[in-house]
Amino acid sequence: MIKILVAITLFYFSACQKINTLQNKISRDAITKELVWDMDMNEQGYSNTKAVVHTIKGSFTMKFYSLLAPKSSEKVINLIQKGYFDGGNVSRSFKNYILQFGGTNKRASNEGAFANLFEFNSIQHILGSVGLVIKDGKNWENEKPEIYISMTTLPHLDHKFTVFAQVTEGLDVVEKLKLNDQILKIELKN
Numbered sequence: 048m049i050k051i052l053v054a055i056t057l058f059y060f061s062a063c064q065k066i067n068t069l070q071n072k073i074s075r076d077a078i079t080k081e082l083v084w085d086m087d088m089n090e091q092g093y094s095n096t097k098a099v100v101h102t103i104k105g106s107f108t109m110k111f112y113s114l115l116a117p118k119s120s121e122k123v124i125n126l127i128q129k130g131y132f133d134g135g136n137v138s139r140s141f142k143n144y145i146l147q148f149g150g151t152n153k154r155a156s157n158e159g160a161f162a163n164l165f166e167f168n169s170i171q172h173i174l175g176s177v178g179l180v181i182k183d184g185k186n187w188e189n190e191k192p193e194i195y196i197s198m199t200t201l202p203h204l205d206h207k208f209t210v211f212a213q214v215t216e217g218l219d220v221v222e223k224l225k226l227n228d229q230i231l232k233i234e235l236k237n
Contacts, residue, residue: 093110093111093112093113093213093215094110094111094112094113094120095237096110096111096113096124096235096236096237097109097110097111097215097235097236097237098110098111098123098124098127098212098233098234098235098236099233099234099235099236100132100217100230100233101230101231101232101233101234102220102224102228102229102230102231103228103229103231104220104223104224104228105217105219105220105223106217106220107214107216107217107218107220107221108214108215108216108217109175109177109212109213109214109215110212110213110215111123111124111211111212112168112170112210112211112212112213115166115168115169115170115211116166116168116170116209116210116211116212117166118166119166119179119209119211120211120212122192123194123211123212124235126192127233127234127235128235130232131192132148132149132230132233133230133231133232133233134229134230134231134232135148135149135229135230136148136227136228136229136230137224137225137226137227137228137229137230138193138226139195139226140224140225140226140228141198142198143198143199144198144199144201145195145196145197145198145201146195146196146198146221146224147180147193147194147195147196148193148194148195148230149180149191149192149193149194165209166209166211167206167207167209168209168210170210171200171202171205171210172197172200172201172202172204172205172208172210173197173200174197174198174199174200174218175196175197175213175214175215175218175221176196176197176201176210176212176213176214177194177195177196177197177210177211177212177213177214178194178195178196178197178204178208178209178210178211179192179194179195179208179209179211180192180193180194180195196214196221198221198222
């Protein structure tokens with residue numbers, strides 16, 4: 048009788064865990080709305096989903112660190128799906144330091160900043176690392192969300208800012224961008 052109770056209990060907990068996993072997946076799919084993005088990591092450690100950033104100087108591609116920065120990746124993907132970055136401009140550009148951009152002011156009011164998205168991880172700031180902009184070690188609660196790209200190795204930023212992606216193609220385009228250059232559109236591809 049005890050063996051049967053143990054077996055039923057184990058089956059029940061296993062079924063609950065599978066239902067919970069399915070509910071989380073459905074919830075995560077609802078967050079990304081229109082399409083389900085492939086956020087599994089490939090052999091290089093990047094998600095299979097990529098963001099292609101079209102600028103006035105050409106296009107570059109970035110892939111997400113979906114397992115090391117899942118909340119940050121999801122937030123940025125949501126913003127991309129809403130067209131938040133489309134038409135935005137480069138707001139900071141320092142050769143051998145960073146390139147920073149965000150959305151247009153008209154879209155900033157309801158998007159909020161990257162609140163509560165500190166996902167400190169082991170990813171180092173190397174050439175092409177993509178991270179979340181924060182101010183003085185705190186979230187910008189009332190500012191428009193912006194992201195930055197490391198233009199060189201920046202070890203002093205490691206473990207202080209969340210790196211959520213890496214430029215994997217078109218780094219030469221990133222290096223050509225300057226202050227006020229326009230981000231035409233960002234599209235997601237699997």
